[in-house]
Amino acid sequence: MINFKKQLKNIQNYVPGKPIEEVKRELKLKAEIFKLASNENPLGPSPKALKVVKDSLNQINFYPDDNNFYLKKRLSEKLKVKEEMLILGNGSVEIINSIIFSFTEKKDRVLRPSPSFIMFKISSLINGCKIVEIPHKNFKNDVSSIVNAIKKSKFKIVYLDNPNNPLGSMIFEDELKYLLRNVPSDTLVLLDEAYNDYMDDRLRIDSTKFLKKYKNLIILRTFSKIYGLAGLRIGYGVANGEIVSVLQKVRLPFNVNLLAQKAALAAIDDYKHLKESKKLNDKGIKFLTENLKKMGFFVIDSYTNFVTFDCGCDSKVIFEKLQKKGVIVRPIDNYGLKTFLRVTTSTERGNKIFVEKLKEVLDEVR
Ligand SMILES: Cc1ncc(COP(=O)(O)O)c(C=O)c1O
Numbered sequence: 432m433i434n435f436k437k438q439l440k441n442i443q444n445y446v447p448g449k450p451i452e453e454v455k456r457e458l459k460l461k462a463e464i465f466k467l468a469s470n471e472n473p474l475g476p477s478p479k480a481l482k483v484v485k486d487s488l489n490q491i492n493f494y495p496d497d498n499n500f501y502l503k504k505r506l507s508e509k510l511k512v513k514e515e516m517l518i519l520g521n522g523s524v525e526i527i528n529s530i531i532f533s534f535t536e537k538k539d540r541v542l543r544p545s546p547s548f549i550m551f552k553i554s555s556l557i558n559g560c561k562i563v564e565i566p567h568k569n570f571k572n573d574v575s576s577i578v579n580a581i582k583k584s585k586f587k588i589v590y591l592d593n594p595n596n597p598l599g600s601m602i603f604e605d606e607l608k609y610l611l612r613n614v615p616s617d618t619l620v621l622l623d624e625a626y627n628d629y630m631d632d633r634l635r636i637d638s639t640k641f642l643k644k645y646k647n648l649i650i651l652r653t654f655s656k657i658y659g660l661a662g663l664r665i666g667y668g669v670a671n672g673e674i675v676s677v678l679q680k681v682r683l684p685f686n687v688n689l690l691a692q693k694a695a696l697a698a699i700d701d702y703k704h705l706k707e708s709k710k711l712n713d714k715g716i717k718f719l720t721e722n723l724k725k726m727g728f729f730v731i732d733s734y735t736n737f738v739t740f741d742c743g744c745d746s747k748v749i750f751e752k753l754q755k756k757g758v759i760v761r762p763i764d765n766y767g768l769k770t771f772l773r774v775t776t777s778t779e780r781g782n783k784i785f786v787e788k789l790k791e792v793l794d795e796v797r
Pocket residue numbers: 469470521522523524525548592595596623625626652653654655661664665666
């Protein structure tokens with residue numbers, strides 16, 4: 432056996448939600464399957480993005496624009512930041528990985544709330560960092576404990592997903608400001624805003640306004656969620672130009688494919704699709720939260736496109752039984768929450784079917 436890096440020995444692979452086809456094959460299911468496991472947009476991609484993808488298929492013999500010229504131009508107008516402050520990635524996970532790879536040395540300390548999006552943890556371990564985990568308080572990122580930890584010792588990166596995955600909870604603007612004020616300028620703040628577009632307008636933080644003052648802030652966003660382009664893999668980071676120029680060094684050439692660039696550019700301005708997606712999600716969150724509460728479950732208030740609840744028993748049992756009935760949800764035992772399930776909002780029909788099937792499963796196990 433050829434030796435590999437020691438730190439890879441104990442790393443758990445990222446566990447993605449299973450594709451529908453695989454579940455169908457494995458369980459020999461014939462009926463319709465509802466995948467409510469990966470926080471994807473149930474409405475599908477933006478029709479404008481779809482059209483541009485179809486119209487561009489005959490160009491895939493060409494390499495894509497390595498500089499993402501048009502997309503950067505549009506993002507820079509929309510976010511009111513300079514183009515040199517933008518970095519595009521093969522999904523925002525690629526940028527998380529590049530940040531840890533570029534800015535940490537082995538044994539550097541990084542901080543993450545626990546639980547939070549697992550890819551920050553996996554990338555940190557791959558790069559040999561020492562991870563300090565700050566538990567949530569009342570199922571929410573605990574900013575004062577994070578600040579206390581920062582005051583006590585030195586960190587290279589502080590990661591914060593807002594809203595949080597897998598809990599769906601959020602921190603408010605005053606908490607974010609408090610955090611930013613207390614992070615030393617040589618510690619990076621990695622603010623992952625994958626679910627930003629699902630937040631209520633009154634609560635959504637326009638965090639780009641902090642970039643002028645805080646040169647150590649990196650904001651991540653994605654086209655995988657409300658824009659409905661998860662399958663094309665495209666996300667972006669916004670940060671000080673010096674940070675971005677470092678990330679550009681490690682970025683692989685042509686990391687964002689041609690169809691993804693074109694689709695993202697079309698989807699950004701498809702306000703009809705965005706509005707419909709948000710409306711459907713708002714309804715879905717309300718429907719799922721109310722019904723789960725009626726069934727007696729503890730449900731975490733969600734600011735995302737998923738609802739996380741305590742099913743009061745081994746969540747894998749409920750997950751497997753639901754899967755056999757054609758509904759795929761996500762147990763989050765890998766985040767240390769063995770009795771919790773995460774369910775992504777679906778179409779109205781999908782949400783109803785989930786509730787129906789969950790009731791059937793509860794009758795079987797109770
Ligand atoms: C908090 C958070 N960040 C990042 C991502 C990954 O997004 P992308 O598809 O852009 O890699 C996810 C995906 O679920 C997420 O929940």
